Amino acid sequence: MAALLMGAAFSCQDSSDGNLTSDNYDRTHLLTYWADSVIVPGFSDYGQRIDSLHLSVTDFTQSPTTNGLIRVQRAFASAYTAWQDVSLFDIGPADAKLLHNHTNVYPTDTIELKEALMNSVYSFDLPSTYDIQGLPALDFMLFGRESLTKTLQLFQNSSAHRQYLEELSSYLNMKTQDVVNEWVSSYRYDFIARSGSSASGSVNKLANGFVYHYEKELRAGKVGIPAGVFSGSPLPNRVEALYSDTLSKVLLLRSIDAHKRFFEGISHDRTTNGPSLGPYLDHLGKMRNGKLLSSAINDQFLIATQHVLTLSMSMREAVESNNVSMLSSFDELQKNVPLLKVDMMQTLNIRIDYVDADGD
Amino acid sequence: MNQVADYLKKEADAYPLASFRLLFGLAIFGTLVRFWWNGWIEKLYIDPSFHFTYYGFEWVQPLGSATYLLFLFCGLCALFFALGLFYRISSSGLFLSFTYIELMDKTTYLNHYYFVSVVLLMMIFLPAHTVCSLDARRSPSAGRGIIFKWQVDCLKFFVSTVYFYAGLAKLNPDWLLEAQPLVTWLPGRVDLPILGRFMEQSWVAYLFSWGGAAYDLVIPFLLWRKEAVYYAFIGVCVFHVLTIILFPIGVFPWVMIISAVLFFPSRMHEKNLTRFRWLSGDVGTKGFTRPIKAFSWRMRSTVIVLSIILLFQILFPFRYLYYPGNLFWHEQGFRFGWRVMVMEKAGYAQFIVKDISSQEEWFVQNSDHLTPFQEKQMSFQPDFILEYAHYLKEFYERSKGHNGLEVYVDSYVALNGSSSRPYVKSDVDLTKCQRGWRHKDWILDFDAPVYGL
Structure with missing residues (x-):
């Protein structure tokens, strides 16, 4: 709110025009804030959770007990939730190391997964294995049976399952720590240094990634595709976290919240309001139908959240029993796409095509 | 002489x-x-x-x-x-x-x-x-x-x-x-x-x-x-x-x-x-x-x-001059006229395909068919939108194996710093519209009241 007021104050100054005192938006400050208060803390947090997940898996595979399994399941849910905070920052090392592909390609191909598990021939480096690794594969391994007891028995009786579980978490941990370390050690500086406005500038890339992620991963991936918006008929098996079931709605809400917080400039620890896309729009004084564009976008985030809250805890169940509310959630998420992709990007003068092509 | x-x-x-x-x-x-x-x-x-x-x-x-x-x-x-x-x-x-x-x-x-x-x-x-x-x-x-x-x-x-x-x-x-x-x-x-x-x-x-x-x-x-x-x-x-x-x-x-x-x-x-x-x-x-x-x-x-x-x-x-309305908005007669860097325009086009026979309809992911550059250019230029709609009809009719699909678009365009507003009439089946020199009456007026978003 403070940022909003500040932004509004700035924009008032701007509209008085003509003098040399009006401030330019400090992109270096913006990027520093994003790196140090939003992205790096987000990745560090996620990295720690993935690390604890891996530790709990190692413990569990050495001595498979009920408590051990519950610990793994909890660590998994916590890591999957934390992933929602950082998955929208698919640039730099995350992009270069294909973190998304190694982390969250769903639905997982259970037939292929079982085959790989039984024959022990697979390499998680290969693109063909994206859909048998990462969090969705863990989801299936940990929650794919009817009950906790059956899951426990399976791991107790099958060394192949223990081994596959162990390798899933260790590979994911390795990939994740790679990305976290590179952000901390070098990419942070690169990221801030690229304060230019070309297609390779950080503001440009992050804003493009944000819009892309909102449209493709959140709107389409989490809601539209399972609701059948893109296929004509509902596909309940395409929801995220299909097997842990009630986690799916938690993840969706967290993802909307992550987009909203990033847009508003709220720090990862939620204690600070800083510069970001929303305040940048306010700085430029962008209005829409008599109110700030940033408020219009924020309001739409809230409306979408309210619609999602009415869904049943399991998104699969929501699709199967009450798809109308899924579709209405989709519609509300959809309404922010033109605001972000057209109004926001145009106002910030960010080209949407990710290509340094000519114009005239 | x-x-x-x-x-x-x-x-x-x-x-x-x-x-x-x-x-x-x-x-x-x-x-x-x-x-x-x-x-x-x-x-x-x-x-x-x-x-x-x-x-x-x-x-x-x-x-x-x-x-x-x-x-x-x-x-x-x-x-x-x-x-x-x-x-x-x-x-x-x-x-x-x-x-x-x-x-x-x-x-x-x-x-x-x-x-x-x-x-x-x-x-x-x-x-x-x-x-x-x-x-x-x-x-x-x-x-x-x-x-x-x-x-x-x-x-x-x-x-x-x-x-x-x-x-x-x-x-x-x-x-x-x-x-x-x-x-x-x-x-x-x-x-x-x-x-x-x-x-x-x-x-x-x-x-x-x-x-x-x-x-x-x-x-x-x-x-x-x-x-x-x-x-x-x-x-x-x-x-x-x-x-x-x-x-x-x-x-x-x-x-x-x-x-x-x-x-x-x-x-x-x-x-x-x-x-x-x-x-x-x-x-x-x-x-x-x-x-x-x-x-x-x-x-x-x-x-x-x-x-x-x-x-x-x-x-x-x-x-x-032959076309009514705002040239920058409808772009009929815009190209090949040395209108260089005269406008900032961006759009968003969500296509919807309807299969009347099965009562099904679905949204199109533009990235399945177009490059990001093509999608960007398509989303605010009516002749692109029309051609793409015809392409979608053909594409899905081939994959569905039967004819008679209809294609609609829900589109928003922002011009020169104005807020984005609806661009193409969303109740018009674009497969029924033809390319050509004729006035494209399926484009909404620039000054039409803003409704919805």
Whole structure:
């Protein structure tokens, strides 16, 4: 709110025009804030959770007990939730190391997964294995049976399952720590240094990634595709976290919240309001139908959240029993796409095509 | 009538045209190399599974990996053209291959590519190879230091038209009163050294807007005046270098700077071209042969062809008057009219396919069919939207195995800093609409009340 007021104050100054005192938006400050208060803390947090997940898996595979399994399941849910905070920052090392592909390609191909598990021939480096690794594969391994007891028995009786579980978490941990370390050690500086406005500038890339992620991963991936918006008929098996079931709605809400917080400039620890896309729009004084564009976008985030809250805890169940509310959630998420992709990007003068092509 | 006949007999030096040929050919060659180097041949012409075509030129398609050969051929023609070797053949080959490349996908339409095509078409009919060329060396009898004045003037006239029309296009309320789109674009360049800190000042946007319009309207007249041409050229350089700094504008500034060279007095060209004496041997000296007869059959037909080209250039940009509504909004008659950098427009188009027989409908993921660049260009240009809708119908009818699908679009467009608003009537089945010159009444009015979002 403070940022909003500040932004509004700035924009008032701007509209008085003509003098040399009006401030330019400090992109270096913006990027520093994003790196140090939003992205790096987000990745560090996620990295720690993935690390604890891996530790709990190692413990569990050495001595498979009920408590051990519950610990793994909890660590998994916590890591999957934390992933929602950082998955929208698919640039730099995350992009270069294909973190998304190694982390969250769903639905997982259970037939292929079982085959790989039984024959022990697979390499998680290969693109063909994206859909048998990462969090969705863990989801299936940990929650794919009817009950906790059956899951426990399976791991107790099958060394192949223990081994596959162990390798899933260790590979994911390795990939994740790679990305976290590179952000901390070098990419942070690169990221801030690229304060230019070309297609390779950080503001440009992050804003493009944000819009892309909102449209493709959140709107389409989490809601539209399972609701059948893109296929004509509902596909309940395409929801995220299909097997842990009630986690799916938690993840969706967290993802909307992550987009909203990033847009508003709220720090990862939620204690600070800083510069970001929303305040940048306010700085430029962008209005829409008599109110700030940033408020219009924020309001739409809230409306979408309210619609999602009415869904049943399991998104699969929501699709199967009450798809109308899924579709209405989709519609509300959809309404922010033109605001972000057209109004926001145009106002910030960010080209949407990710290509340094000519114009005239 | 006598005046016309007298004018057509007037003579001029061949040097300005020859310098222009040399520089222009090299600039085109550079463009092609840059295109190749940046990987754009792959990205723009080979990767996409679908290409947006020009009405009437649907048959012009990329040639798969042979597209590289097309660029190679075009590049060779450009070099031959620059050197003045087999000029009639190389200029024809250059015009045809360059224009073919431009027609392959209108996603890449840029006014300056069109400019290059028109100039090349005119160059086929002009004797730009009579001095300082390998042709002159090959057969000294072809070398002529003197050509007709109209043979240079027609190019100068065309360049003037481009500037003047670009200036006219800027005389609209958004440009003059709101400083749009510059007031949107400039703040994005705050990172520039020295200039950067002025970029968010709105007076700068107004200065550039008014200055740009005045420049475009006045510069052609200054270039024609002998006593002003050097100052005008400095103006041309300053203006275009500024645009290079501020905008990702490609080769356009270089092309326009090179074109201004046409206006220089010939003694200057002669002086500069002596360095290229090796091209033509000694035959480059001026005045050794008289021009061919003014009223030969060939000359007459050339004059007629070039007059038609110029007349077309004068009239064609005004076709927009035939369409009601805001030109920048509906873009009917927008292209091929030298409306350069006059608007900021962006859109979003969500297509919905309806299968009446099964009562199914689904949204289209544009990224399944289009590259990000194509999607961006498609989403605010109605002829793209229509062509894509027809493509979607065909695509899904093939995959569904039956006909009768309908395609609708939910689209939003923002123009010159206005908020995004609905663009195409969302209840119109686009598969029922045809391409063509007719008014597209399925586009909503710009001033329609904003509803919904």
